[in-house]
Each structure stands twice: as structure tokens, then as C-alpha cells.
Amino acid sequence: MGNVPTTVKHCLSYKQIIEDYPWLKSWLEEEKIITEHEYPDFVKIVEVGPRDGLQNEKENVPTRVKIQLIDMLSTTGLSVIEATSFVSSKWVPQMADHTDVLRGIQRAPHVRYPVLTPNMQGFQDAVSAGATEVAVFGSASETFSRKNINCSIAESMLRFEEVISAAKDRQIPVRGYVSCALGCPHEGNIDPSKVAEVAKGLYEMGCYEISLGDTIGVGTPGSMFKMLQKVMKDVPIKSLAVHCHDTYGQALPNILTALQMGVSVVDSAVAGLGGCPYAQGSSGNVSTEDVLYMLHGMGIETGVNLDRVIEAGDFICNALDRRTNSKVAQARGRTL
């Protein structure tokens, strides 16, 4: 056997190896880096609880409760809080008080309060009510578009062009959403090139950011990767956001995958508000608290105070008389 070092046994000790062969250390340090991913230093969270969240809650929430929720969220460090939606109250009764909400909130400096505007009527009402940022919703699925907003994707894009043009005239930024980015409740699988096509269309029309939504939460890191690869070819990565639903528990690994690919804007909802209208009783939006826990644990800055978000979540859950969907809030609330 000759001169076999004592470290050569059943198991090698890394520490011992370095002691025996000091020259190895720098070589091994280089090798180590390969397994590390690069993550953004900062992730912007877009809080959609007051709009997307409440819109999908069965209980009708009084206007003052909505206002209080938004005011609480405004003190957490969040820089974007989607306040309400200027759709017809016939379709979305929960958002009927859009004007009162927008006028009633205490706008914090450095916080933006975008509102949904599906068409020119909605846009004009939003502007009258004091909106300074708006959002439009496209779909990567023809069937979903027809069933949801009663027109084809192409027709909806024409509608949005009007809104975006009017918004440009008033220097109002517009955010674009693409729903069904990873699957459609009617069509099933969605071709990533279709998602890219719609995202590109919205971006070229003038949307400053495109939020890619896994509307029914069926996506996994596999489909997220493929979809983003395609979309990134047509829209700069810094203009992309992911809006993951947690219906199948996949939201956080999907968000992680997006971060690994360079995405640095994530949509989420306090307390995971908003069930899934396509899987009754199931969860919908990913919880802001759970996203923050993961990001902070990875050393990624968000500027958001987790405890304050948990408080806002407690408040709205009490008001709705429902349990939070956030696992972090559940764990924190019950630690022995």
C-alpha cells in the first residue's frame, strides 16, 4: 500500500485533506462556485391582495375595510399595491366601490397604487378618481379570453391599444398582464410562443412591465423555465414579472426558477387572499408573507417588513372571518 495518507479511509474528511495538501485549497474554492446560482440583489414585490385577492373572495368586503387594509400595507415597505379595479360592478361586484377606495386611501410617498382598467370607460373613470398608474389584462389563451372578457385576444389587444395611447397622453404608466401563461382551465397546455407573442405585443404597445400569470397554478419549474426562455427572447428580463398561483403548491419553486433566470419582480397577495375560481375551495394567489420569508432567507432584499405584512394579513383575515393561507403567518402565530 506504500505511503497512503491517513485520510484515505472509508470516508475522507475535507478538513484533513486540506491539512495534508494545503495547495489544494484554492483549487477547491474555485470548483465550489459552479453550484451557486446568481440571484437578483433586490426583488420588487407587487402586492395584489386588495385587488386580485379580494376580487376572488366570496365575502363582500366593506369599503372602509378595504381602505384600512391598503393603508396598513402602505406602512410595510411595499412599493406597489394594486388598489382596485375599474371594471363594471355588474361583473365584479366586489370592486363596485373602486372610486371610493381610490379616493379614501392615504397614499404613502414612494408607493404606487395601480388599478385595473379593462377598457376606455374604465380608464376614464380611473383617471377621474385620481389613478396615477393603470394595468391591462391580456390572455395567452383564446378560449379564456372569449370566456373571460367576451372577445378574442386580437380584439382585446386593440382595446388595450386605446387605453395605452390615452395613458401615454397623460403620462400614466401601464402594466400589462398575460394570464394563462402556464396553462388554461379550458385549453389545457399553452404554447410558450403564444405567451411570448402576447407579452411582446403588450410591451411594444408601451407597457413598462409584463406580469406573466399562472392563472390556475398548474405550472411547475419545468413549464416555468420553458415559458420564460421563450418570452425572454422578446421582452427584456428586467421588464418581466411572475404572478404565480399556489393552487397546486408550486408557486414558490416556480418563483425560485424565475429568479434563477433573472426575473426580479414578483406578484403576491397578503395572506394568500383570493381562492381559485377554477378549482372551488382551492387556494389561489401565493402569500406575500411566504414569498418574503423565502427571499429574505436567500439574502435578497425587498424593503418590506415581514411582521407588518403579517399584521395586515391578520387584520383582513379577521375581517373576512377566514384563516390565512400563509404558512409563515400560521407558523408564527402558533409557535410554542
Added chain:
Amino acid sequence: NFSSSGPFSVRLIYLSLASVRAAHSLPGKVKIVEVGPRDGLQNEKTIVPTEAKIHLINMLTESGLPVIEATSFVSPKWVPQMADQVEVMNGISKKPGVSYPVLTPNLKGFQAAVSAGASEVAIFGAASELFSKKNINCSVEESLQRFEEVMKAAKEAAVPVRGYVSCVVGCPYEGHVAPEKVAHVAKRLYSMGCYEISLGDTIGVGTPGSMTKMLEAVTKEVPVSALAVHCHDTYGQALANILIALQMGISVVDSSVAGLGGCPYAQGASGNVATEDVVYMLHGLGIQTGVDLSKLMDAGAFICRTLNRKTSSKVAQATCKL
């Protein structure tokens, strides 16, 4: 060129690092270790009748799972849920090719397990001194010495042993746990003869950040092919943590059907990650598991009815309502 010359130890380092480098593509296959009947039920308040435990294990066998942790040979005084350990072992229909490991905290438990027909056992170490003292009333070193006895007997009986390390990214008493401590305990268990080491995030506090640091330390001491992750979903981080582990070359994942088993350190909070949700993610990534998701969900539905509780699996919740 280091690979073909130089001392044996250097060549071994090169090979292990080369496997780490290649690991940033995902494994083609993942082995799921189903811990529902043991870790899951052990942490459920309702005592489950023996026939129901047996039926659950048989249904899980039918779903294609390759490893199903059947029961635990601890004293029924400590874990009343596992008091029917012998009946369960004798009652289940063991499928050839499927393993049914059982927990054996000491030599006595090991002997009882072998008499009851166990052909694989598992031992539990902790990466936290305080947790070890509070959980099994002795230091980490003392527990490892206790296990040496079990390892010796297992070797003589040609029974494979799986080692668990708990508190790998956080302890309910100590808080932060040093990755080097985890690596040390994992290495000891591996050197003693455990064929696989399962790294447990006992209180679910880990994130992709702490998982990466811990796995980097452990993979320096134990080959990645001998490692598994046992993530708890108490803070919703389990699937993200599992994804990171896969990206680092890990290809064995512990989980519990229906996410059975709450967290004893955060009352009312969830514990084990749900096997259905793990399988959904793995299949979505094109990774093979051998598991039939709908048969697995049937097993989950069965045990939830028996326990009169809602499933903790989001996949199960979503699918049954479409």
C-alpha cells in the same frame, strides 16, 4: 491533469467535485421515501386503528412508491401511535422490490424489529445538542455511540441502515445550526455504515439560502448519491428547498402522503411536505418517480377520511374540485 495521477485522495476529491459540477442539471430519476405511515401518523393526534395503518401501507405500495417507512420500534410509552408496531409489520403485504424500513432508536428496538420481520432499519441523530438532549435525553455523541451498537448488530444480520439527521437548518431550541455540525453528524453516520443519510429540516425554517449552505458543507463529507432531503413545509418552503437540493445533485426525497403529521413545535402548523405535491413537481420537471399520482391521492383520501381531517396536499385539494 488531476484525474489520472496524484495521490488516491486527490483523485477522490476530483471525482466528487466533478459529480457536484455535473449536478446542476436535474436527476432523471428521484427515489421518494414515503414517511406518512411513520413520521406522518406519529405526529397526528388521533390514534389510528391497526387495520387502517395496514390498509394505508398497502395502498401506498400499490401507488408505486419504492420505499415506505412502515412503523417505529420505540417504546409505546413515548409514542402510543406506534404501539402496534409488530402487528403492522406482520399485517402488511410486502411487494418484492419495495423496502419497508422501520425506526429503531436502540438495540432493543432493533432486535424487536428483526423478530417482527424488518429487513431495513433507520436511526436518528441530531445536528443540535439541545434538541438531542430534549428529544432523546442524551448528547449527540452519546446517541451516536448508542447507534454503533445497532450498526454492529445490523451488519451481522445484513440489514441495511438509513441514518437521519434532524435540525439541519434550524433548531427549535438553539435557533441557527452550523452547517459544519450537520456535516460532522452526517459523516459519522455514513462512516458507521448507514447507506443513506436523510437531512431533515425538522421545523421547516429552511430556505433555498440556508439549504444551499448546509448542502455545500455536507456534500464535502458525504457523497451526494448517499444523501436525501426531508423537508418540512411549516413555512411553505419545502418544495423550493427540494428543488434546490435536486439542483445540487440530490435524488432522494422524503415526503408524507397528504402531508400527514403536523409540527410539534408550532401548534396547528403543518409539518411534512405532501408526497402528492412533490410528485406533481417532479413529474412536471420530467423526472421519473415510478409513482402513480392518482393512486397516491386515493391513499391520501383514505387516510384523511380515517383521521377525519382535511388533506394538507394542495394537489389533492385542487384536483378533487375541478
